[in-house]
Amino acid sequence: MIFRQLFEPASSTYTYLLACPETGVAVLIDPVAEMVERDLRVIGELGLRLAYTLETHVHADHITSGAALREATGCQVAGPAMDGLRCRDVGLQEGEVFRVGTLEIHPLFTPGHTDGHHSYLVDTGSHTMVFTGDGLLIDGCGRTDFQSGDAATLYHSIHDKLFTLPDETLVYPGHDYAGRQLSTIGQEKARNPRLGGGKTEAEFVAIMAGLNLAYPQKIDVALPGNQRCGDGSAQVPSA
Numbered sequence: 001m002i003f004r005q006l007f008e009p010a011s012s013t014y015t016y017l018l019a020c021p022e023t024g025v026a027v028l029i030d031p032v033a034e035m036v037e038r039d040l041r042v043i044g045e046l047g048l049r050l051a052y053t054l055e056t057h058v059h060a061d062h063i064t065s066g067a068a069l070r071e072a073t074g075c076q077v078a079g080p081a082m083d084g085l086r087c088r089d090v091g092l093q094e095g096e097v098f099r100v101g102t103l104e105i106h107p108l109f110t111p112g113h114t115d116g117h118h119s120y121l122v123d124t125g126s127h128t129m130v131f132t133g134d135g136l137l138i139d140g141c142g143r144t145d146f147q148s149g150d151a152a153t154l155y156h157s158i159h160d161k162l163f164t165l166p167d168e169t170l171v172y173p174g175h176d177y178a179g180r181q182l183s184t185i186g187q188e189k190a191r192n193p194r195l196g197g198g199k200t201e202a203e204f205v206a207i208m209a210g211l212n213l214a215y216p217q218k219i220d221v222a223l224p225g226n227q228r229c230g231d232g233s234a235q236v237p238s239a
């Protein structure tokens, strides 16, 4: 598989480029509006054709470039079907394989950060990667105190679904605020301070209730922008 981990510094967002080496067809997971030129340059340098953008969830901290990339390349915009967004071309759900050339992407329903949040599992043949969006982060997790978040739901998504993957599965998060790039399921199970080391649901819910996080800076523009797949985001004043 052709693979790049790309970073957007203002929101500390990771965008992932995955492409099929046989067909040159590519997908961008969670692309960011401000990085369209960079992403198109990388795709061009690698000689790929962008077939899809793919969201893990409706973001509150940045605006997707799905609509802009569709405009620029003719790609299709994909994401969880249960988000119910009319601006998307393709809706994914757990149990249905999403194919990009010869790549097989397996959606995993992992609600809790939002009620439609999905992670994406890819087996390259030599290793297994899971793109965890804002569900499981390295030594952390996505917040559960706005949109349709729910801490107990996130606990079960991570413990019952992600933590049942093989320990050597590589974890690629949607964000990292400390420059870390990847982890493993085994490492997060053992040492994630919120969820690892056998933390109970009650302990996790108490940790999340005690975070007292600030209201997200960009949520009032990001949510409506992302509900349009980023279409018209250039006209939205920056927050």
Ligand SMILES: [Fe+2]
Binding pocket: 057, 058, 059, 060, 061, 113, 134, 142
């Ligand atoms: Fe998010």
